[in-house]
Amino acid sequence: MKRIDSEDMRKLLKVYFIMGSVNCRLSPAETLSAAADGGITLFQFREKGPGALTGAALLELGQQLRAICRDKRIPFIVNDDLELAVALDADGVHVGQDDLPARTIRQRLGEHKIIGVSAHNPAEAQQAIADGADYLGVGPVYPTSSKDDAEAVQGTAVIDTLRRSGLNIPLVGIGGITLGNALPVIRAGADGISVISAIAGAEDIRETARAFGRIIQSGMLPE
Ligand SMILES: Cc1ncc(COP(=O)(O)OP(=O)(O)O)c(N)n1
Ligand SMILES: Cc1nc(C(=O)O)sc1CCOP(=O)(O)O
Numbered sequence: 700m701k702r703i704d705s706e707d708m709r710k711l712l713k714v715y716f717i718m719g720s721v722n723c724r725l726s727p728a729e730t731l732s733a734a735a736d737g738g739i740t741l742f743q744f745r746e747k748g749p750g751a752l753t754g755a756a757l758l759e760l761g762q763q764l765r766a767i768c769r770d771k772r773i774p775f776i777v778n779d780d781l782e783l784a785v786a787l788d789a790d791g792v793h794v795g796q797d798d799l800p801a802r803t804i805r806q807r808l809g810e811h812k813i814i815g816v817s818a819h820n821p822a823e824a825q826q827a828i829a830d831g832a833d834y835l836g837v838g839p840v841y842p843t844s845s846k847d848d849a850e851a852v853q854g855t856a857v858i859d860t861l862r863r864s865g866l867n868i869p870l871v872g873i874g875g876i877t878l879g880n881a882l883p884v885i886r887a888g889a890d891g892i893s894v895i896s897a898i899a900g901a902e903d904i905r906e907t908a909r910a911f912g913r914i915i916q917s918g919m920l921p922e
């Protein structure tokens with residue numbers, strides 16, 4: 700099978716929800732189901748941070764969330780962990796600058812799986828593309844409390860810089876994105892937004908996911 704087409708990838712990035720058990724107010728299954736009903740377009744299982752599950756419990760949760768994504772027809776991406784991704788037959792893997800190189804992931808998974816890479820500047824982005832990335836995650840755009848070791852806040856300027864350097868790869872902004880500040884991320888050149896807390900911690904998860912979709916689709920804030 701062949702690599703995902705760039706235009707299909709851009710569509711998947713529109714409302715990219717990321718979470719693990721530590722991010723959830725409700726159970727992870729309830730959280731993901733509600734977000735899926737609200738129209739998220741892509742999901743990343745990121746079981747990370749204090750209290751994160753390991754071993755059999757990690758695998759069990761992964762299987763549960765994987766099944767929900769299959770049922771709702773949402774591609775399922777695993778963060779960092781290539782072996783977990785293989786065990787869960789994930790649709791792809793996301794890696795950062797301190798993780799396994801995208802080239803290694805591509806060699807192991809083949810052409811048909813989705814590979815995302817975090818990039819913070821044009822040099823990292825160019826390397827990711829050369830290594831076979833299908834999309835970039837760029838951030839933190841705004842201050843975030845969901846990642847202890849996040850880089851310095853970059854604002855939307857980092858996305859603008861990447862686009863002005865001529866990069867046309869599908870790209871998603873990440874870090875501190877909310878319904879109130881998502882639009883400038885898109886206007887700077889991102890194809891979508893990637894969110895943990897604004898959806899996982901929302902009072903109404905389904906409606907919040909839906910509202911992100913409306914903003915990204917219309918390029919406008921709701922009335
Ligand atoms: C879509 C997306 N973008 C960026 C990241 C961050 O990846 P990384 O820098 O490897 O940090 P961790 O998430 O592993 O802590 C991401 N996960 N997803
Ligand atoms: C997982 C992650 N990566 C980041 C990066 O900058 O690469 S910021 C981040 C956390 C995003 O969570 P929230 O939407 O709650 O701010």
Ligand SMILES: [Mg+2]
Nearest residue numbers: 779794795798
């Ligand atoms: Mg990582």
